Amino acid sequence: MALLSLFLTNKMVEDPPHIVKEVALSKKNGINLDYFGFALLGLGFGSLEFVLDKGQEDDWFGSRLITFFIGLCVISLVTLIYWELRQLRIGERPILNLTLFKRKSFAVAFVLLFVLGFSLYSSTVLIPQYVQTLLGYTAELAGFVLSPGGFTIMLMMPVVGFMISRVDPRYMITFGFLLLSWSLYRMHSLSLQSSFKDIMWLRIYQAASLAFLFIPINTISYNGVPQAQNNDVSGLSNLARNVGGSVGTSFVATMLARRSQAHQSVLARNLTNGDPAFQERIHSLSSFLRGHTGSGSSSDTIAAAQGNIYNQVHAQASMLAYLDIMSVLMVFCLAVVPLVWVVGKPAKMSGDAPVH
DSSP states (O other): OHHHHHHHHHHHOOOOHHHHHHHHHHHHHOOOOOHHHHHHHHHHHHHHHHHHHHTTTTTGGGSHHHHHHHHHHHHHHHHHHHHHHHHHHTTOOOSSOGGGGGSHHHHHHHHHHHHHHHHHHHHHHHHHHHHHHTSOOOHHHHHHHHHHHHHHHHHHHHHHHHHTTTSOHHHHHHHHHHHHHHHHHHGGGOOTTOOHHHHHHHHHHHHHHHHHHHHHHHHHHHTTOOGGGHHHHHHHHHHHHHHHHHHHHHHHHHHHHHHHHHHHHHHGGGOSTTOHHHHHHHHHHHHHHHHHHSOOOHHHHHHHHHHHHHHHHHHHHHHHHHHHHHHHHHHHHHHTHHHHTTSOOOOOOSSOOOOO
16 A cells, blocks of 8 residues: 555656745755754654653653653753744744744644644554453454544545535534544443444544544645745644644553552452451352362462452453543543634635645
């Protein structure tokens, strides 16, 4: 598929005239790259990625290494902003065109793309992890749960592309976020007994909502931007989505670990030797295990029964943590809906929507 995509892109996609002119000019005069800005960009976002990947594992600010990289990230990005604005003042071309944020439509689209990346990547991590750790699915079966969602996006994209020049993108984005929020709300029906079909359909609803977000948000981000700045828009848009994805993945890992511990603490509060119901459950399981194994001492079967109850508590606590994450994601998606209407109605497009 990748080779076919490269072949079709080479045969069917052409650079617009202003890009051809810029490339010819660069070949003639040489590439004037903002090397210092590029270095700050790599250092800042590289440090951010390290913090997001290792933060939960090393207990965030409890680790000197993580604290160091957080400081490095902040210093690099603040310096980057100062440097890029300075480049603009002296008439040089910056690596990031921060003047785009003066446009309300682009600034709003940037936030929406961040939320889109956050929701997309966090849910893509969440579902396979849930089915593998709690339902015992193999990695292959977990992939099959997600696959129909991918096909749904492929089928919906041409429909959205057809609608984009006929329907106000703000309506489509609002519908997309509402549908995504509804699908996350419906995911509260998940349990340790959920079937493959139930999970698959929830992913399909989620994927259908994403199709109504990609193209319309990109349309708003390019609204009113001169053609010469299209590459700047594309770069910052991808940055917003990718950083949102990294933050979303880190958020899932952190919240899952911490909420699981919190729920486990609450659920295990009454599991003490002084609780009659707990003791009765232990003896019942112990007798069951002894009867089925036909061997083992009383102390061994009691230990096995306690281990079985602990596993049940751990599974239930993890399930509740997954539901907590879905609640936060749902609220997060609903919260950005009013932001869509801060943007004025985009100009109608005569041709295809700009995408990247």
